[in-house]
Amino acid sequence: MSEQDANDKSEHTSATIYEVARRAGVGIATVSRALRGTGSVRPATRERILEAARELNFIPSRLGVSLAEGRHAANGIVFPSLTGPYFGEVLLGYEEAAAELKRSVIVVAADGLDSAQDHIRDLAGRVDGMVIYGSTAESEVVAELIAERKPTVLLSPRVLVDGPDVITAENTRSAGELAEHLLAHGHRTFTFLGGPTGGRDIDERWAALVDTLAKAGAAAPRPVPLSGYGRAEVYAAARAVLAQDPPDVLVCSHDEVALAALRVARELGLRVPDDIAVTGWDDVMAAEHSWPPLTTVRQPMRRMGEMAARALDELITGTRTGPLRQVLPTEVIIRESCAHHP
Amino acid sequence: MSEQDANDKSEHTSATIYEVARRAGVGIATVSRALRGTGSVRPATRERILEAARELNFIPSRLGVSLAEGRHAANGIVFPSLTGPYFGEVLLGYEEAAAELKRSVIVVAADGLDSAQDHIRDLAGRVDGMVIYGSTAESEVVAELIAERKPTVLLSPRVLVDGPDVITAENTRSAGELAEHLLAHGHRTFTFLGGPTGGRDIDERWAALVDTLAKAGAAAPRPVPLSGYGRAEVYAAARAVLAQDPPDVLVCSHDEVALAALRVARELGLRVPDDIAVTGWDDVMAAEHSWPPLTTVRQPMRRMGEMAARALDELITGTRTGPLRQVLPTEVIIRESCAHHP
DNA sequence: AGACAAGTTGGAAGCGCTTCCAATTCGAGT
């Protein structure tokens, strides 16, 4: 029964390569070679080893492997917060691509917490490289990462910095296109709800709107920055804008603001799009199901995650050396909140 | 300049504890004690060590730490797929709680891939414990985990199994409450779109609906399982149900189905809720913004993630030994898709 | 000034694995 006992004991924690070696009557080096398929091992020996490994339910310890290999085979990703409808898609694309590249994904949400910086540092110690979404990390930490030569890619950063790879979604062209579409409907007075903000994405949209209207000889849009992203702030801002002297069009910085505006418009008895047109940005799921369905701009969130994973892999494997600056195309989605379309 | 060179070189990869020790003129044991605050170190020595560590930008290697400590300080979470509006919230709650407990979170999406099983095994080697959402893992892998005594909690599993902790959201009571509300509106003929399915959650809702109607002496609901969860299948099913002889109420297995039904109803010229009432389940963001706003049942996704993290921690630290069976309360959200409410 | 307990410190043994290197065994050709 002592052998039985030994078995029981060894099951509490995964068996080690030593136990497999002993059971198969070989050295650990041979076990390693047999199991990972490097070096040559006589078929009979390999068979014995595989059998022993199976019996022991042996799974190599990632820690041992990583320590010896000097790599984690893991990627990190840092989100400013896990709320919002976007990050899920981004993460999906990222995880998928990472899995394909044989890497695990470690997620950190850098919600306002003071400890966020430490979490990011900890993360850095667990991965071969990381992507940072929306410039969550205060530049200090990012700078540290860069200085350490830790492979890093910035996804949709609030501010552009030199050095690391950067992946963004196109804003200017599609914002211009959206504005032109609205002008074509005959709309003339524009209000931009939700910006400018100091963040790159939204400010690029704002700037493109200003430009396009100017070129068309229309009055400049009225900017209405938000005092916060909470539900209350957004509704209050929408109410303030719509309650008196509403413009022809309310261009919103993103869908959630636009959806709130749709709500408020209904409350105030304003018909969309007859009395006022509304547009969003992102094309979240609710945009399609709202009433009226929301005209918006679709961002390739999933693809952004995927690109980030691939860019990071290139950085880690050293396939590419120069920094990457990728701008992914977006798509204007015309629905009925901007006008009736026959 | 040779010292400069050495510095440059050491920056390519994070410095080790040995370099810090050498620079501070002490042994590595002392460095370890000083940095992690265990054991006593003379203030002057500590200061020298901290300084050296700062200069070298020293971050202890997670691998070394974990290997020596015999723990990963990381939790895993497996999702069936990263799509859908739920998992984001679950992950948020999970990550938040895990961070509070000083653990990193590693995510795996077990999308149909054949390699999913391997990914889960790999994950198991990187974490101290893991939660599995929706019984993604085929029972074989879960069985393996249990056999290995790997701390595991099942979140909203499709099928209940013995052994591991299980956390679910309440279905029966709230489905009954929803049915009663619908009966109170005078609705008499019910169709259940999207089930039963063989999955526990949806089948519990179905069963509660059947029970409640039976108790009220109403006709039994008509079950309409879905042939798939793709957009096309859902719309086709909704169309088939609504095109001929629509019931008083269409109770849907979850919001996405209900939103599709709302769409189809509009296309067919059916007024909701006048001609037909529709309900969903989950309370996704779009449910609030749809027209009419969707009556549904809110699940505490975030809290589920949080509970899972805490349950897992208890398992890992051995704070609790008996298995956990937690059912989190849900909330019926009455909006206008089930009837006009004054 | 002397003796002890308490406070500090460094050495070394792991933790589980990969891989270099040297030693051993195998097979085929003569």
Added chain:
DNA sequence: ACTCGAATTGGAAGCGCTTCCAACTTGTCT
């Protein structure tokens, strides 16, 4: 049978850290 290169194999040195244990310093109390 005998030789020699090729195929196999095991030993051992790390990878970076924690922590036990023994050795060494302090400081204090007599």
